[in-house]
Amino acid sequence: MKLSFRNVHKRFAALEVVAEFNSEIESGELVALVGPSGCGKSTLLHMAAGLEKPSSGTVLADDRPVTGPHPERMLMFQENALYPWLTLSQNVAMALELQNADKQDALTKAREWLEKVKLKGFEDYYPHQVSGGMRQRTALARAFVSQPKALLLDEPFGALDALTRMTLQDALRELILEARPTVLLVTHDVDEALFLADRILVFSPRPAIVLREFSLSSHQKTHDLSEYSVMRRQILALLGINAEQDEFAKTLGEVGI
Numbered sequence: 695m696k697l698s699f700r701n702v703h704k705r706f707a708a709l710e711v712v713a714e715f716n717s718e719i720e721s722g723e724l725v726a727l728v729g730p731s732g733c734g735k736s737t738l739l740h741m742a743a744g745l746e747k748p749s750s751g752t753v754l755a756d757d758r759p760v761t762g763p764h765p766e767r768m769l770m771f772q773e774n775a776l777y778p779w780l781t782l783s784q785n786v787a788m789a790l791e792l793q794n795a796d797k798q799d800a801l802t803k804a805r806e807w808l809e810k811v812k813l814k815g816f817e818d819y820y821p822h823q824v825s826g827g828m829r830q831r832t833a834l835a836r837a838f839v840s841q842p843k844a845l846l847l848d849e850p851f852g853a854l855d856a857l858t859r860m861t862l863q864d865a866l867r868e869l870i871l872e873a874r875p876t877v878l879l880v881t882h883d884v885d886e887a888l889f890l891a892d893r894i895l896v897f898s899p900r901p902a903i904v905l906r907e908f909s910l911s912s913h914q915k916t917h918d919l920s921e922y923s924v925m926r927r928q929i930l931a932l933l934g935i936n937a938e939q940d941e942f943a944k945t946l947g948e949v950g951i
């Protein structure tokens with residue numbers, strides 16, 4: 695699914711959030727939105743999801759105006775928001791049942807997608823019986839099970855520790871390679887953007903404008919992102935972050951300080 699933002703402008707009362715946004719997200723492309731907190735990234739996702747309307751301009755999905763939410767455009771948040779009273783497979787199946795799928799077929803598909811995110815054997819566990827990473831794997835399975843044409847991911851792994859986040863990024867990449875949805879990814883993690891994205895848009899503080907766009911080669915990436923070190927520094931500089939300080943903060947995070 696192609697997503698198009700044409701002269702999109704958004705304000706909430708007196709608050710100008712998006713100044714002017716123009717972008718074409720091609721079918722099957724993964725575009726990461728990176729920018730300071732509160733600049734309007736989630737608002738852009740919400741407009742693509744049909745949860746918010748632009749104040750002016752248009753958002754198109756396959757050249758048709760987005761007028762409201764649709765299961766073809768699936769939004770996934772940082773908080774996995776699984777239903778605590780349902781098992782992992784019932785949680786995943788729910789996405790299909792909401793689209794009137796047969797209950798038994800939905801459960802069968804749910805189990806298949808749980809296997810793809812390496813949760814075979816945990817299908818009948820409840821969310822509180824598994825780790826945060828496993829809950830977020832379940833949320834990924836739930837996002838993919840109905841095979842949406844566009845996935846709108848809002849800091850999907852923001853609440854996870856660095857190591858778990860990387861394993862989830864691997865899982866997401868595998869699912870994307872298999873299902874090939876169009877993906878808009880909001881993230882604060884520049885390395886996550888470098889690892890997953892075909893293109894990175896770096897935004898200014900609110901009201902959001904695109905400061906610079908980076909295109910990445912689409913060959914198989916690893917978490918060793920040294921070949922992107924120049925791009926990484928440029929992105930951090932645009933965000934006003936000193937690369938050395940960021941390395942220091944990451945090291946502290948990794949040793950759990």
Ligand SMILES: Nc1ncnc2c1ncn2[C@@H]1O[C@H](COP(=O)(O)OP(=O)(O)OP(=O)(O)O)[C@@H](O)[C@H]1O
Nearest residue numbers: 706709711729730731732733734735736737738900
């Ligand atoms: N429904 C709403 N009503 C009023 N103001 C809103 C609404 N949604 C977002 N805002 C405001 O718009 C601004 C941008 O919010 P948004 O969540 O899009 O930023 P963000 O870049 O995603 O931030 P973060 O990275 O911290 O999640 C914020 O000041 C927020 O308070």
